[in-house]
Amino acid sequence: MRISELAAATGVDLETIRYYEKQALLPEPEREANGYRRYGALHLERLSFIRHCRALDMPLAEIRRLVAFMVSPAEDCGDINLLIEQQIARVRARLASMHALEKQLCSLRASCDERHQGKECGILHELVAAAHGEACACHADTESARQVAE
Structure with a gap:
């Protein structure tokens, strides 16, 4: 899906999605031959996760830590x-x-x-x-x- 589709699916603004990418909260999307970003299910899930955390008023630094735990699920959850x-x-x-x-x-x-x-x-x-x-x-x-x- 393209960024506009990801934005529509999650209710997150296009610029916010780009910002999350720059902050490495979202994985780098693949690029199509024409240079457009191509987002997948992982991006949709991660962006929905971030949006939910933001709805809980969590700062981005804390969300980054949670994302790190998602990437390394064997770590202790203390x-x-x-x-x-x-x-x-x-x-x-x-x-x-x-x-x-x-x-x-x-x-x-x-x-x-x-x-x-x-x-x-x-x-x-x-x-x-x-x-x-x-x-x-x-x-x-x-x-x-x-x-x-x-």
């Missing part, structure tokens, strides 16, 4: 387990960060509960205050925690 545990830790850290962001946004939203002119908007006032380095509603918890730490 490192694969560790890799996934590290990914879980990254996701949990990001979730905690997102929860903190949600709390900040809710605090900011609570500073304006009615429709006003822009000059009377509590949200806008808080954002401008923060831009001036003043305490703001959305960072009150962060500010309190920093003061306690000092």
Whole structure:
């Protein structure tokens, strides 16, 4: 199959496929007499594998390690387990960060509960205050925690 067919079959952009080739995540495809790349079942499987790993938000360096294990299936899978545990830790850290962001946004939203002119908007006032380095509603918890730490 040609690159456009591989892209359609996997939902991966043409440039992304070329990038994965340059990064040696995909094996070099054969070339037809006219120079066009010819992809096979291995490319389809590998690209689907990479796409699935990316959907799990794995960085390319980790996917490269997983691909290396696929190429050498006799290796012990302890490192694969560790890799996934590290990914879980990254996701949990990001979730905690997102929860903190949600709390900040809710605090900011609570500073304006009615429709006003822009000059009377509590949200806008808080954002401008923060831009001036003043305490703001959305960072009150962060500010309190920093003061306690000092």
